[in-house]
Amino acid sequence: MARSMTPDDMKKFIIETLGLEDIEPADIDADAPLFGGGLGLDSIDALELGIALKRTYGVQTSGENPATREHFRSVNTLVALVSERG
Amino acid sequence: MTTFTLPVLGASAWFEQDPGGLEAGFLDLACGKPCLDEVEPLQRRRLSPLARGVLHCAGRLGGKGDLRMVFASRHGESARTLGLLRDLAAGTELSPALFAMSVHNAVPGLLTILRGNRAACTALSAGAESFGYGLLEAFAAWKAEPGTPMLLLYGEEPLPELWTPFVPQEAAHAVGVLLGAEGRPLTLRWDPDGRGPDGSGQSRAFLEALGAGAAAWAGPTARWEWSLA
Numbered sequence: 001m002a003r004s005m006t007p008d009d010m011k012k013f014i015i016e017t018l019g020l021e022d023i024e025p026a027d028i029d030a031d032a033p034l035f036g037g038g039l040g041l042d043s044i045d046a047l048e049l050g051i052a053l054k055r056t057y058g059v060q061t062s063g064e065n066p067a068t069r070e071h072f073r074s075v076n077t078l079v080a081l082v083s084e085r086g
Numbered sequence: 087m088t089t090f091t092l093p094v095l096g097a098s099a100w101f102e103q104d105p106g107g108l109e110a111g112f113l114d115l116a117c118g119k120p121c122l123d124e125v126e127p128l129q130r131r132r133l134s135p136l137a138r139g140v141l142h143c144a145g146r147l148g149g150k151g152d153l154r155m156v157f158a159s160r161h162g163e164s165a166r167t168l169g170l171l172r173d174l175a176a177g178t179e180l181s182p183a184l185f186a187m188s189v190h191n192a193v194p195g196l197l198t199i200l201r202g203n204r205a206a207c208t209a210l211s212a213g214a215e216s217f218g219y220g221l222l223e224a225f226a227a228w229k230a231e232p233g234t235p236m237l238l239l240y241g242e243e244p245l246p247e248l249w250t251p252f253v254p255q256e257a258a259h260a261v262g263v264l265l266g267a268e269g270r271p272l273t274l275r276w277d278p279d280g281r282g283p284d285g286s287g288q289s290r291a292f293l294e295a296l297g298a299g300a301a302a303w304a305g306p307t308a309r310w311e312w313s314l315a
Contacts, residue, residue, distance in 0.1 A: 018183075022127035040128050047182040054179070 010079045017052040018045050030075040046072055057082050087277040091315075092225050093269030095235060098146035099293050100139045102258035108290075109297030112270065112314070114146045121145060125200060132183050134163055135258060137193045140241040143262030144197055149237055152205035154227060157194040158220025158240045160211055160256070163187060168246045194239060214254065215305040216240065217289035221263060222274070228265045235266030240289055254286040261289050271315040272296075280309025 011025035014034070018041070028039065035041050049072070053059040059082055061068050071081040098114040108115055120142035122130060133141065136159070166188045173180050186192070191209035198207060208227070212219035217240045228236035241260035245253060272295075282304025291303035292312055300313035 019131040020128065021130045044182050044186055045131075051179050051181060 005079050005082050007075050007079055010075045010082070013052070013056070014049065014075070014078075017049060028075060030079075032074060034072065034074055034078075049078075053078075053082065059085050087275055087279070090222070090225060090274045090276065092221070092272045092274060093228075093265055093267060094272045094296075095264040095266045095269040096147050096262075097264070097293075097296055098143040098262045099289075100142045100260045102135070102139070105257065105259070105290065108293055111297045113293060113296045115293075116142065116146070129200065132187050132196070134166060134187065134243070136163060136241045136243040136260070137187075137196065139243075139258065139260030140193050140239050140262075141197060141200075143241075143260045144237065144239055147237065147262045147264045149235060149264060150201070152203055153201075153237055154205045154231075154234060155194050155197070155203075155207045155237045155239060156220050156224040156227065157191060157207065157209040158211065158216045158223075158238065159190070159242055160213060160216040161242065161245055161253075162190045162211065163192065163243075164245050164249065165243065168248060193241070197239075213306060214284050214286060215288055215307060215310070217261065217292060218303075218305070218308075218310050221292070222276075224263070224265055232267055235264055238263040238265070242289075254284065256286045259289070261293065273313045273315065275309075275311040275313075277309040277311070278307060280304055281306060282309065 007030040008025050011028045015023055015025065032038065035046060050061045053061065061071065071077050096114070097112065100120055101117045104117040120138040122138060122141060124145045125141060166184050170180055170184055170188055190211060191207065194207045194209060208223060210220060210223060220240050221238050224236045224238040239262050242256035243258045244255055284306050288303050288305060288310065291301045295301035295312035295314065302309060302311040
């Protein structure tokens, strides 16, 4: 079943999952790179996010799959991933 | 009985709740919200309450550059460990962030990353006497190389309820002690003939000694008596 998820929902999910203190959804650009960018997230955050997406939305991701990198690029690409597969 | 003289440059303590009865004096004492000015908000994302208390104490004592450290804690990040064990039992995938931070040297490791500190670091646990043996280890390392200071960081958090029937509880607190030449002499009389039960509160007794001038505490391997010169 497709889920309706907004970029704001995904920002809140990321903030809560990774425990980002003092960060508001408005501080995150939905189209900007999540990793290696201004947020300073690293590979452990990426793994954490992958597991949380699986637990909460049932979305399977694989580090082996080159498409995963594109799915994890930004808030908007993650929203598209959950909407398609969640 | 063996006597050691430790040169104390500074000491800091953090308690989640005011323990009452401790004199600040020589000690930098804080209760409540830890001060994490040294840590960028984004870098606080993996810090447990224990890590926050320990980093508070480290921050209050300063010490830039490649500062050698000993980290001591009886139980470390027990709440995180239990969460991981429960996930394993349930066949759920482990949280990488929790796993990365569940090792005993995670807190000093994080501090070295934050400060760009490449000096050696030891992490130990010694039962009810984890604070005392941590400080003794720091002193021994300082003696071997007295030209550079040595930092002891110690912290405990209450154990998850599952384990509380088996071990005496410690309040959530952390202590930092910076040793170095020119430090104020603190005498430790370590007496293996004056043993006591497996209890709690060894670090508290040490902090009392810094305020009142002297205090003693007995644990499973020795009686520890500290006095300021």
